[in-house]
Amino acid sequence: MSEFVTQEIISAGMGGQGVLKAGLLIAETSMKEGYNVSWIPSYGPEMRGGTANCKVVVSKRPVGSPIVTSPNVLLAFNRPSLEKFEQSLKPGGILIYNKSLIEIEPKRTDLKLVPIKATEIADELGNTKATNMVMVGAYVKATGYLNPEKVKEEIKHMFASKPQFVELNIKAFEAGYEAAEEIK
Amino acid sequence: MSEFVTQEIISAGMGGQGVLKAGLLIAETSMKEGYNVSWIPSYGPEMRGGTANCKVVVSKRPVGSPIVTSPNVLLAFNRPSLEKFEQSLKPGGILIYNKSLIEIEPKRTDLKLVPIKATEIADELGNTKATNMVMVGAYVKATGYLNPEKVKEEIKHMFASKPQFVELNIKAFEAGYEAAEEIK
Amino acid sequence: MEKVMMKGNEALAEGALRGGCQCYFGYPITPQSEVAEYMSRRMPELGRVFLQTESEVATINYLYGAAGAGVRCMTTSSSPGISLMQEGISYLIGAELPCLIANVVRGGPGLGNIQPAQADYWQATKGGTHGDCRMIVLAPNSVQEMFDFARDAFDLAEKYRNPVFILADGALGQMMEPVELKPFLEFDPHKNDSWATTGAKNREPHVITSIHLEPEEMEEFNRHLQAKYLLMEKEEVRWEEYQTNEDDLDILIVAYGIASRVCRNAVDDLRASGIKAGLLRPITLWPFPKAEIRRFADRKIPILVVELNMGQMLEDVLLAVEGKTLVDFYGRYAGIIPSADEVVRKAFDTLKKVGK
Amino acid sequence: MEKVMMKGNEALAEGALRGGCQCYFGYPITPQSEVAEYMSRRMPELGRVFLQTESEVATINYLYGAAGAGVRCMTTSSSPGISLMQEGISYLIGAELPCLIANVVRGGPGLGNIQPAQADYWQATKGGTHGDCRMIVLAPNSVQEMFDFARDAFDLAEKYRNPVFILADGALGQMMEPVELKPFLEFDPHKNDSWATTGAKNREPHVITSIHLEPEEMEEFNRHLQAKYLLMEKEEVRWEEYQTNEDDLDILIVAYGIASRVCRNAVDDLRASGIKAGLLRPITLWPFPKAEIRRFADRKIPILVVELNMGQMLEDVLLAVEGKTLVDFYGRYAGIIPSADEVVRKAFDTLKKVGK
Amino acid sequence: MARKAFVDEERCKECGLCITACPKSCISFSSKLNSKGFHPIEIDHEKCIGCGFCIDMCPDTAIELWEVAEA
Amino acid sequence: MARKAFVDEERCKECGLCITACPKSCISFSSKLNSKGFHPIEIDHEKCIGCGFCIDMCPDTAIELWEVAEA
Amino acid sequence: MEKKKLIRGRPDALNDKIMHYCPGCGHGIVHRIVAEVVDELGIKDRFVGIAPVGCSVFAYWYFNTDFHQAAHGRAPAVASGIKRARPELIVMSYQGDGDLAAIGTAEIVHAANRGENITVIFINNAIYGMTGGQMAPTTLIGQKSTTTPLGRDPRKAGFPIKISEMLAVLPGSRYIERTTVTSPKEVNKTKKAIKKAFELQMKGEGFTMVEVLSPCPTNWRLTPKDALKFVEEKMVEYYPLGVFKDEPVFND
Amino acid sequence: MEKKKLIRGRPDALNDKIMHYCPGCGHGIVHRIVAEVVDELGIKDRFVGIAPVGCSVFAYWYFNTDFHQAAHGRAPAVASGIKRARPELIVMSYQGDGDLAAIGTAEIVHAANRGENITVIFINNAIYGMTGGQMAPTTLIGQKSTTTPLGRDPRKAGFPIKISEMLAVLPGSRYIERTTVTSPKEVNKTKKAIKKAFELQMKGEGFTMVEVLSPCPTNWRLTPKDALKFVEEKMVEYYPLGVFKDEPVFND
């Protein structure tokens, strides 16, 4: 595992892509692992355009503002999200982006890039809806501070009321984990 | 004329007896004579009982509070007014009361009394409504600081839009002036 | 000019008329209903608009519409009614609309009573509504000033594109005093055409709004408001002093509105008994004459604040004084105006505290 | 106890439930609609009352009725909605009715925006409504405190027969954080029977009212309220300190709510760069921890106040400090939360002003 | 036994609504003054039939209906 | 001369209300994506009779009716 | 004449304080009617009245029941708050026409529309009594008031509003009747209506309201007798008496 | 195909900004209709629209006319304020159902009752759109929303309110019609109604309102197509279309 740095994450995409849940899964697992965490969604008429995002902070010290304006990690689920948030990433930040829906290349050259064909991978597993788990898998691999087994446990919790989806989501998570590179 | 002292007057009676106008006439004349004056009516649901009163201040210095709680002059037009305000008069204060409607005697012994059969006098002049002018006449005589001629001028102004009442009211004023004693 | 006896509420109304008020909107409430009653007669005479509305919540929004259309307009109410206008006041400030609002304060809290009080000071000067809102708050202390301030309010409001607030009280509203009725004001009725909703004829559309969804934009707008507020603080502070010309004043009384009149007499009475007393009367409660009070604090002159409340302007005095001198307080609540005697007694008390 | 991730708005709702809230009345408004949405599910489950009302003006009066009937009840809203409740809040205080009101503040003025802000501080702590009105104002800074304060609010409200006010902000309402859900509170449901409108069975009628026409009576009642306020000031001040245990602190930051969290990190960062910084967080904004701040002023420690407004709590700090030390201010407006870095930079600025 | 209306003079405010309602015209204002300064009504018990219409109209619950011993 | 409907692809939000309204079933979603991420409609100009019903229904004024030079 | 037995006196639900209303005011009559109904239904000990802002602000001075004074216009919200908190109580919202038909329009409409199980006694005296005779929403066309010195002109000040007719349209209103108090006969109709309203509330049937056309001699500047005539001749003409709604609301 | 001449495009009264409304939202349709009417009547340069609080809060982003954004529910008061100040303007109050039928009830009732010479466009989508789908006063019985998670139960949450029917009772309302936008035919009826309303305002005839039953696919959680079906099948059943009032108000 690499040295932990405070995670200030933006997870962004279209409504329905599960961007909020992706963020929440990261936050919940991190909480259980003893980190201080916060999660906050975009809210209000921001949603009208069909876009959604959430901000997650994972930190060893108490979380200050939950609102992230300069993330060090961006999970971009689609092209408008990449375009909207790329510039706000901290220099050296991690950009995890859904190659399946984003045909363009990131403009910034000072970022650590984690392209991942999240939608395609999810599709292959049989359900586009699991795209977000693929993205989380990539996140966990890239950042390296979370034990993937703990994330899977958390997925079980999260889908406790819909057990039929547990396996799919765990598989998606694993696939994302596999497909991505750890950032050093 | 006696030495002027700041006049803090309550004029009180039934709605319709002209208590507000009595106070206003004193205030207006005093203003024209160069005094600082204020006038304030009772207002709001206080009126419901059919009673009305106003407070007038006439002073050589600027008027502070227009609200008089301890008057040095009370014009009591009827018995409830006498009963309500007698106790609040300053020791040595002047109590001008309408003998026609007040059969009881004032309780206080430290006051200067000016009983006047105001309603009867007005009736004799042909109009009960002029009771208030009789009371003002008594006031002007009792306090001695106003020139009665100026008051009559002011009455002319006051009834400018109803000239038919001017004479009656002047007569009532004069009768009140005659009937009362100057306080020394 | 000749003076006439007039009620404070009526003087306020006549002053506003003569200041160019084109629309009056209001809802009855004691002790200020005479304003509406007076307007219901006078406005139609002048071919202007009088409308009795369905409520105070609605009233402030009629005002919002008329002010947005660029005409001089006003409303008046009393404490509970003004509380109901708070959302609307924030909108007026947020949309930068000039207009006149007057509160003829009565006793609270709740339905309270209908007698004079000063317990809405904070509401008017700071925290009445949401957001960082400021208005010039004028506090008349005579029927003459009810007339004068109402007449002047619109120019002031248009200068800053911000509502102007008159904070009076039941006594000032109900009492009659001699007033000199100054003539109708001259002003440019097209002054607001550059932004008002007059119809987009041969120009870009005008929009009156207070919403700025983007935080950056909203912050920017707030900075713009703050700049206006700072300008008002610089340019609009008004106050009056009485018997303060001595260097070694024994005591300074600070009071506004109806209380300041009693205190003026108290100053005379104190001087009659050998105390060098002075009075400072804030006329604008916001912006507050902070520097002026500070002058006395710097000279270590003890200060007695007199209000018809539990001590609201008191805090502004304390903020001005910054601990540099003793500040004492005398308050009567909810309908009671102290006598000059009471104030004198209290002043002796205060003097004792500083060992005089 | 296990912690769960929960939204601030939901934690507030669940906390209130567990504090015995029997009736919730509310009207949707961002960023607090989740409170109502949560209550619309949970209250019927528990056989309690959820009612979406026609407006905020009405809401506060539903509350007034239910509180008068002696049951634990609450409402929540956000800035413009709270402004509409001001008349009703004065009535609740004037009739001495316990209940809970929460404001999840958004940016203003006017319609403003829906992001976190702290510009309703004055409205909550001083001047929101007419009359001399005071409420205990609790300022949570975490989702846990949203839960805790809501749960405790009713006991506090009933102790004084006065509304309790929670002043949060859009970020606290919308964010999720781990929360420990404490159990349902035990309390005496008949505690209010001695004055509430429960039906005059075998007793004299109870009357809930706030009108006292006679000024003497009204003043007397205000003195009674003032005595309560003084007691609250004595007993209910709450605050929290962080890294303040050194005698020779270089700087004290004062901040509440969401801003205090950023400032806590700033304190850490300042200490990392060798500055002995500390944080004082007022938890009750009224009564304000005046004496506690004064302690630092007496030691001449410079103070930096950080708020999401133009400087409102700032005045309470200045009142506490009475000129005894430098007080500096950093504010962001209407939806913007500063970063810890910004605060650190500003703190260095402040230190420069005192020559450090 | 008969029923008759009786007035509580202190409560009467001289509004006269009872007078308009009385089918027997047995109510009139007296020349007395009560402590509030009103002339209370008086009822002619000879004519009163105890119908209670006056009570229906009285805004001040100043009238009661009693069973009385026949004269 | 004939009248035909034309879509402004950038304005189209893929709601499909025009499709329900078209009497000639000449509207369908294209496989393109506009910059907002929507699949704009495409109009079969062969079938279009220029009735304008699609315009009536379009919430986004994405359709215009033009007189065109006959093919 | 020797009094033997009291046949009819002041109802139990009223105490013996002398009311502050003006001579000949309708409020006094309606207070007594309500109190008689409360007595007859035996609900004094589970009754809560809401006093509005208006001349009847002090209604609680006179009733031997619990009372809650409400902010101007908000009585239906206060009443609903109480009813929701304690459904076992019988709740009356007593309101004037300024209170109910102007500032309180939203609250009365929504209480009615919700079928809130409360009873409203609506005193329509076509004027703002307490504040000294300003125009009410119900002031008749041409009627003078202190804010319509030349008489109400609908072009400027709108029309007299017909509240009962309006609320009757709403699905939640259970029973709405307009009555008056101009004669013993009308008083008794009013009483019947009020009794029916409370009975329906006791059965949980929804929103009930009785609008009473009521004299305000003081602000109409008429004698009490002439004030009754004004009601009979002018008000009833514009505001017809009768039942505007009497239909079950809930089918559950 | 070569474009020769524009027969019908975006009306002049609309600018070319892309609206922020969700796909298939009725607001967009009605905006266009209003703009077309404004064009046809040639009143663009003396028109003022009032934008409410609701999804259409930013209506002014799209119109080439003056606009005034109003506080939630108060648009009729703002509109009246403008109209009284400048009677020569043509004033439209554009409002949602939360805005008009909940918080703004008093203001709409009194504008109608006064015969205020303004036109109200009332977008009834049976939901609070902007705030994320809470119950509106117009939400149908059984309809789910975020504050009626089990569907609206009138016993607790009251009945869907019929505003047009209610306002039609008031003497000041000049013209009130309910329409919808579910098909080109209905769209054109809506347009005719709106045009008539403005024409009446231009003649000074009093209060006019067109209530438009309008889809909110997002908060109904339906596709735009199914949302239209919901309007046609469910809403129209409870809220019948048609003219509820068309009568002269003033006889002077």
Ligand SMILES: Cc1ncc(C[n+]2csc(CCOP(=O)(O)OP(=O)(O)O)c2C)c(N)n1
């Ligand atoms: C918010 C608010 N606005 C206005 C008032 C002033 N006010 C008191 S009573 C009243 C009107 C009373 O008229 P109505 O409801 O018809 O009752 P009535 O006195 O005629 O019985 C008004 C406007 C108030 N107390 N509170």
Ligand SMILES: Cc1ncc(C[n+]2csc(CCOP(=O)(O)OP(=O)(O)O)c2C)c(N)n1
């Ligand atoms: C005083 C106030 N209360 C509440 C809100 C929050 N709010 C914004 S829009 C809205 C409801 C909008 O619903 P509707 O009027 O039906 O319009 P739609 O969005 O459905 O078009 C509410 C409650 C507010 N901005 N101001």
Ligand code: SF4
């Ligand atoms: S009881 Fe009947 S008859 Fe007797 S006084 Fe009364 S109204 Fe007249």
Ligand code: SF4
């Ligand atoms: S109705 Fe009552 S108050 Fe009026 S005159 Fe008759 S007894 Fe007296």
Ligand code: SF4
């Ligand atoms: S103009 Fe008519 S036929 Fe052509 S696409 Fe549109 S609806 Fe279809």
Ligand code: SF4
């Ligand atoms: S109606 Fe308009 S926005 Fe919708 S699909 Fe058709 S062209 Fe696109």
Ligand code: SF4
């Ligand atoms: S003012 Fe009118 S309503 Fe009020 S008490 Fe007097 S008569 Fe009755």
Ligand code: SF4
């Ligand atoms: S939420 Fe509903 S009303 Fe609002 S823009 Fe979207 S579809 Fe339209």
Ligand SMILES: [Mg+2]
């Ligand atoms: Mg009335």
Ligand SMILES: [Mg+2]
């Ligand atoms: Mg809606």
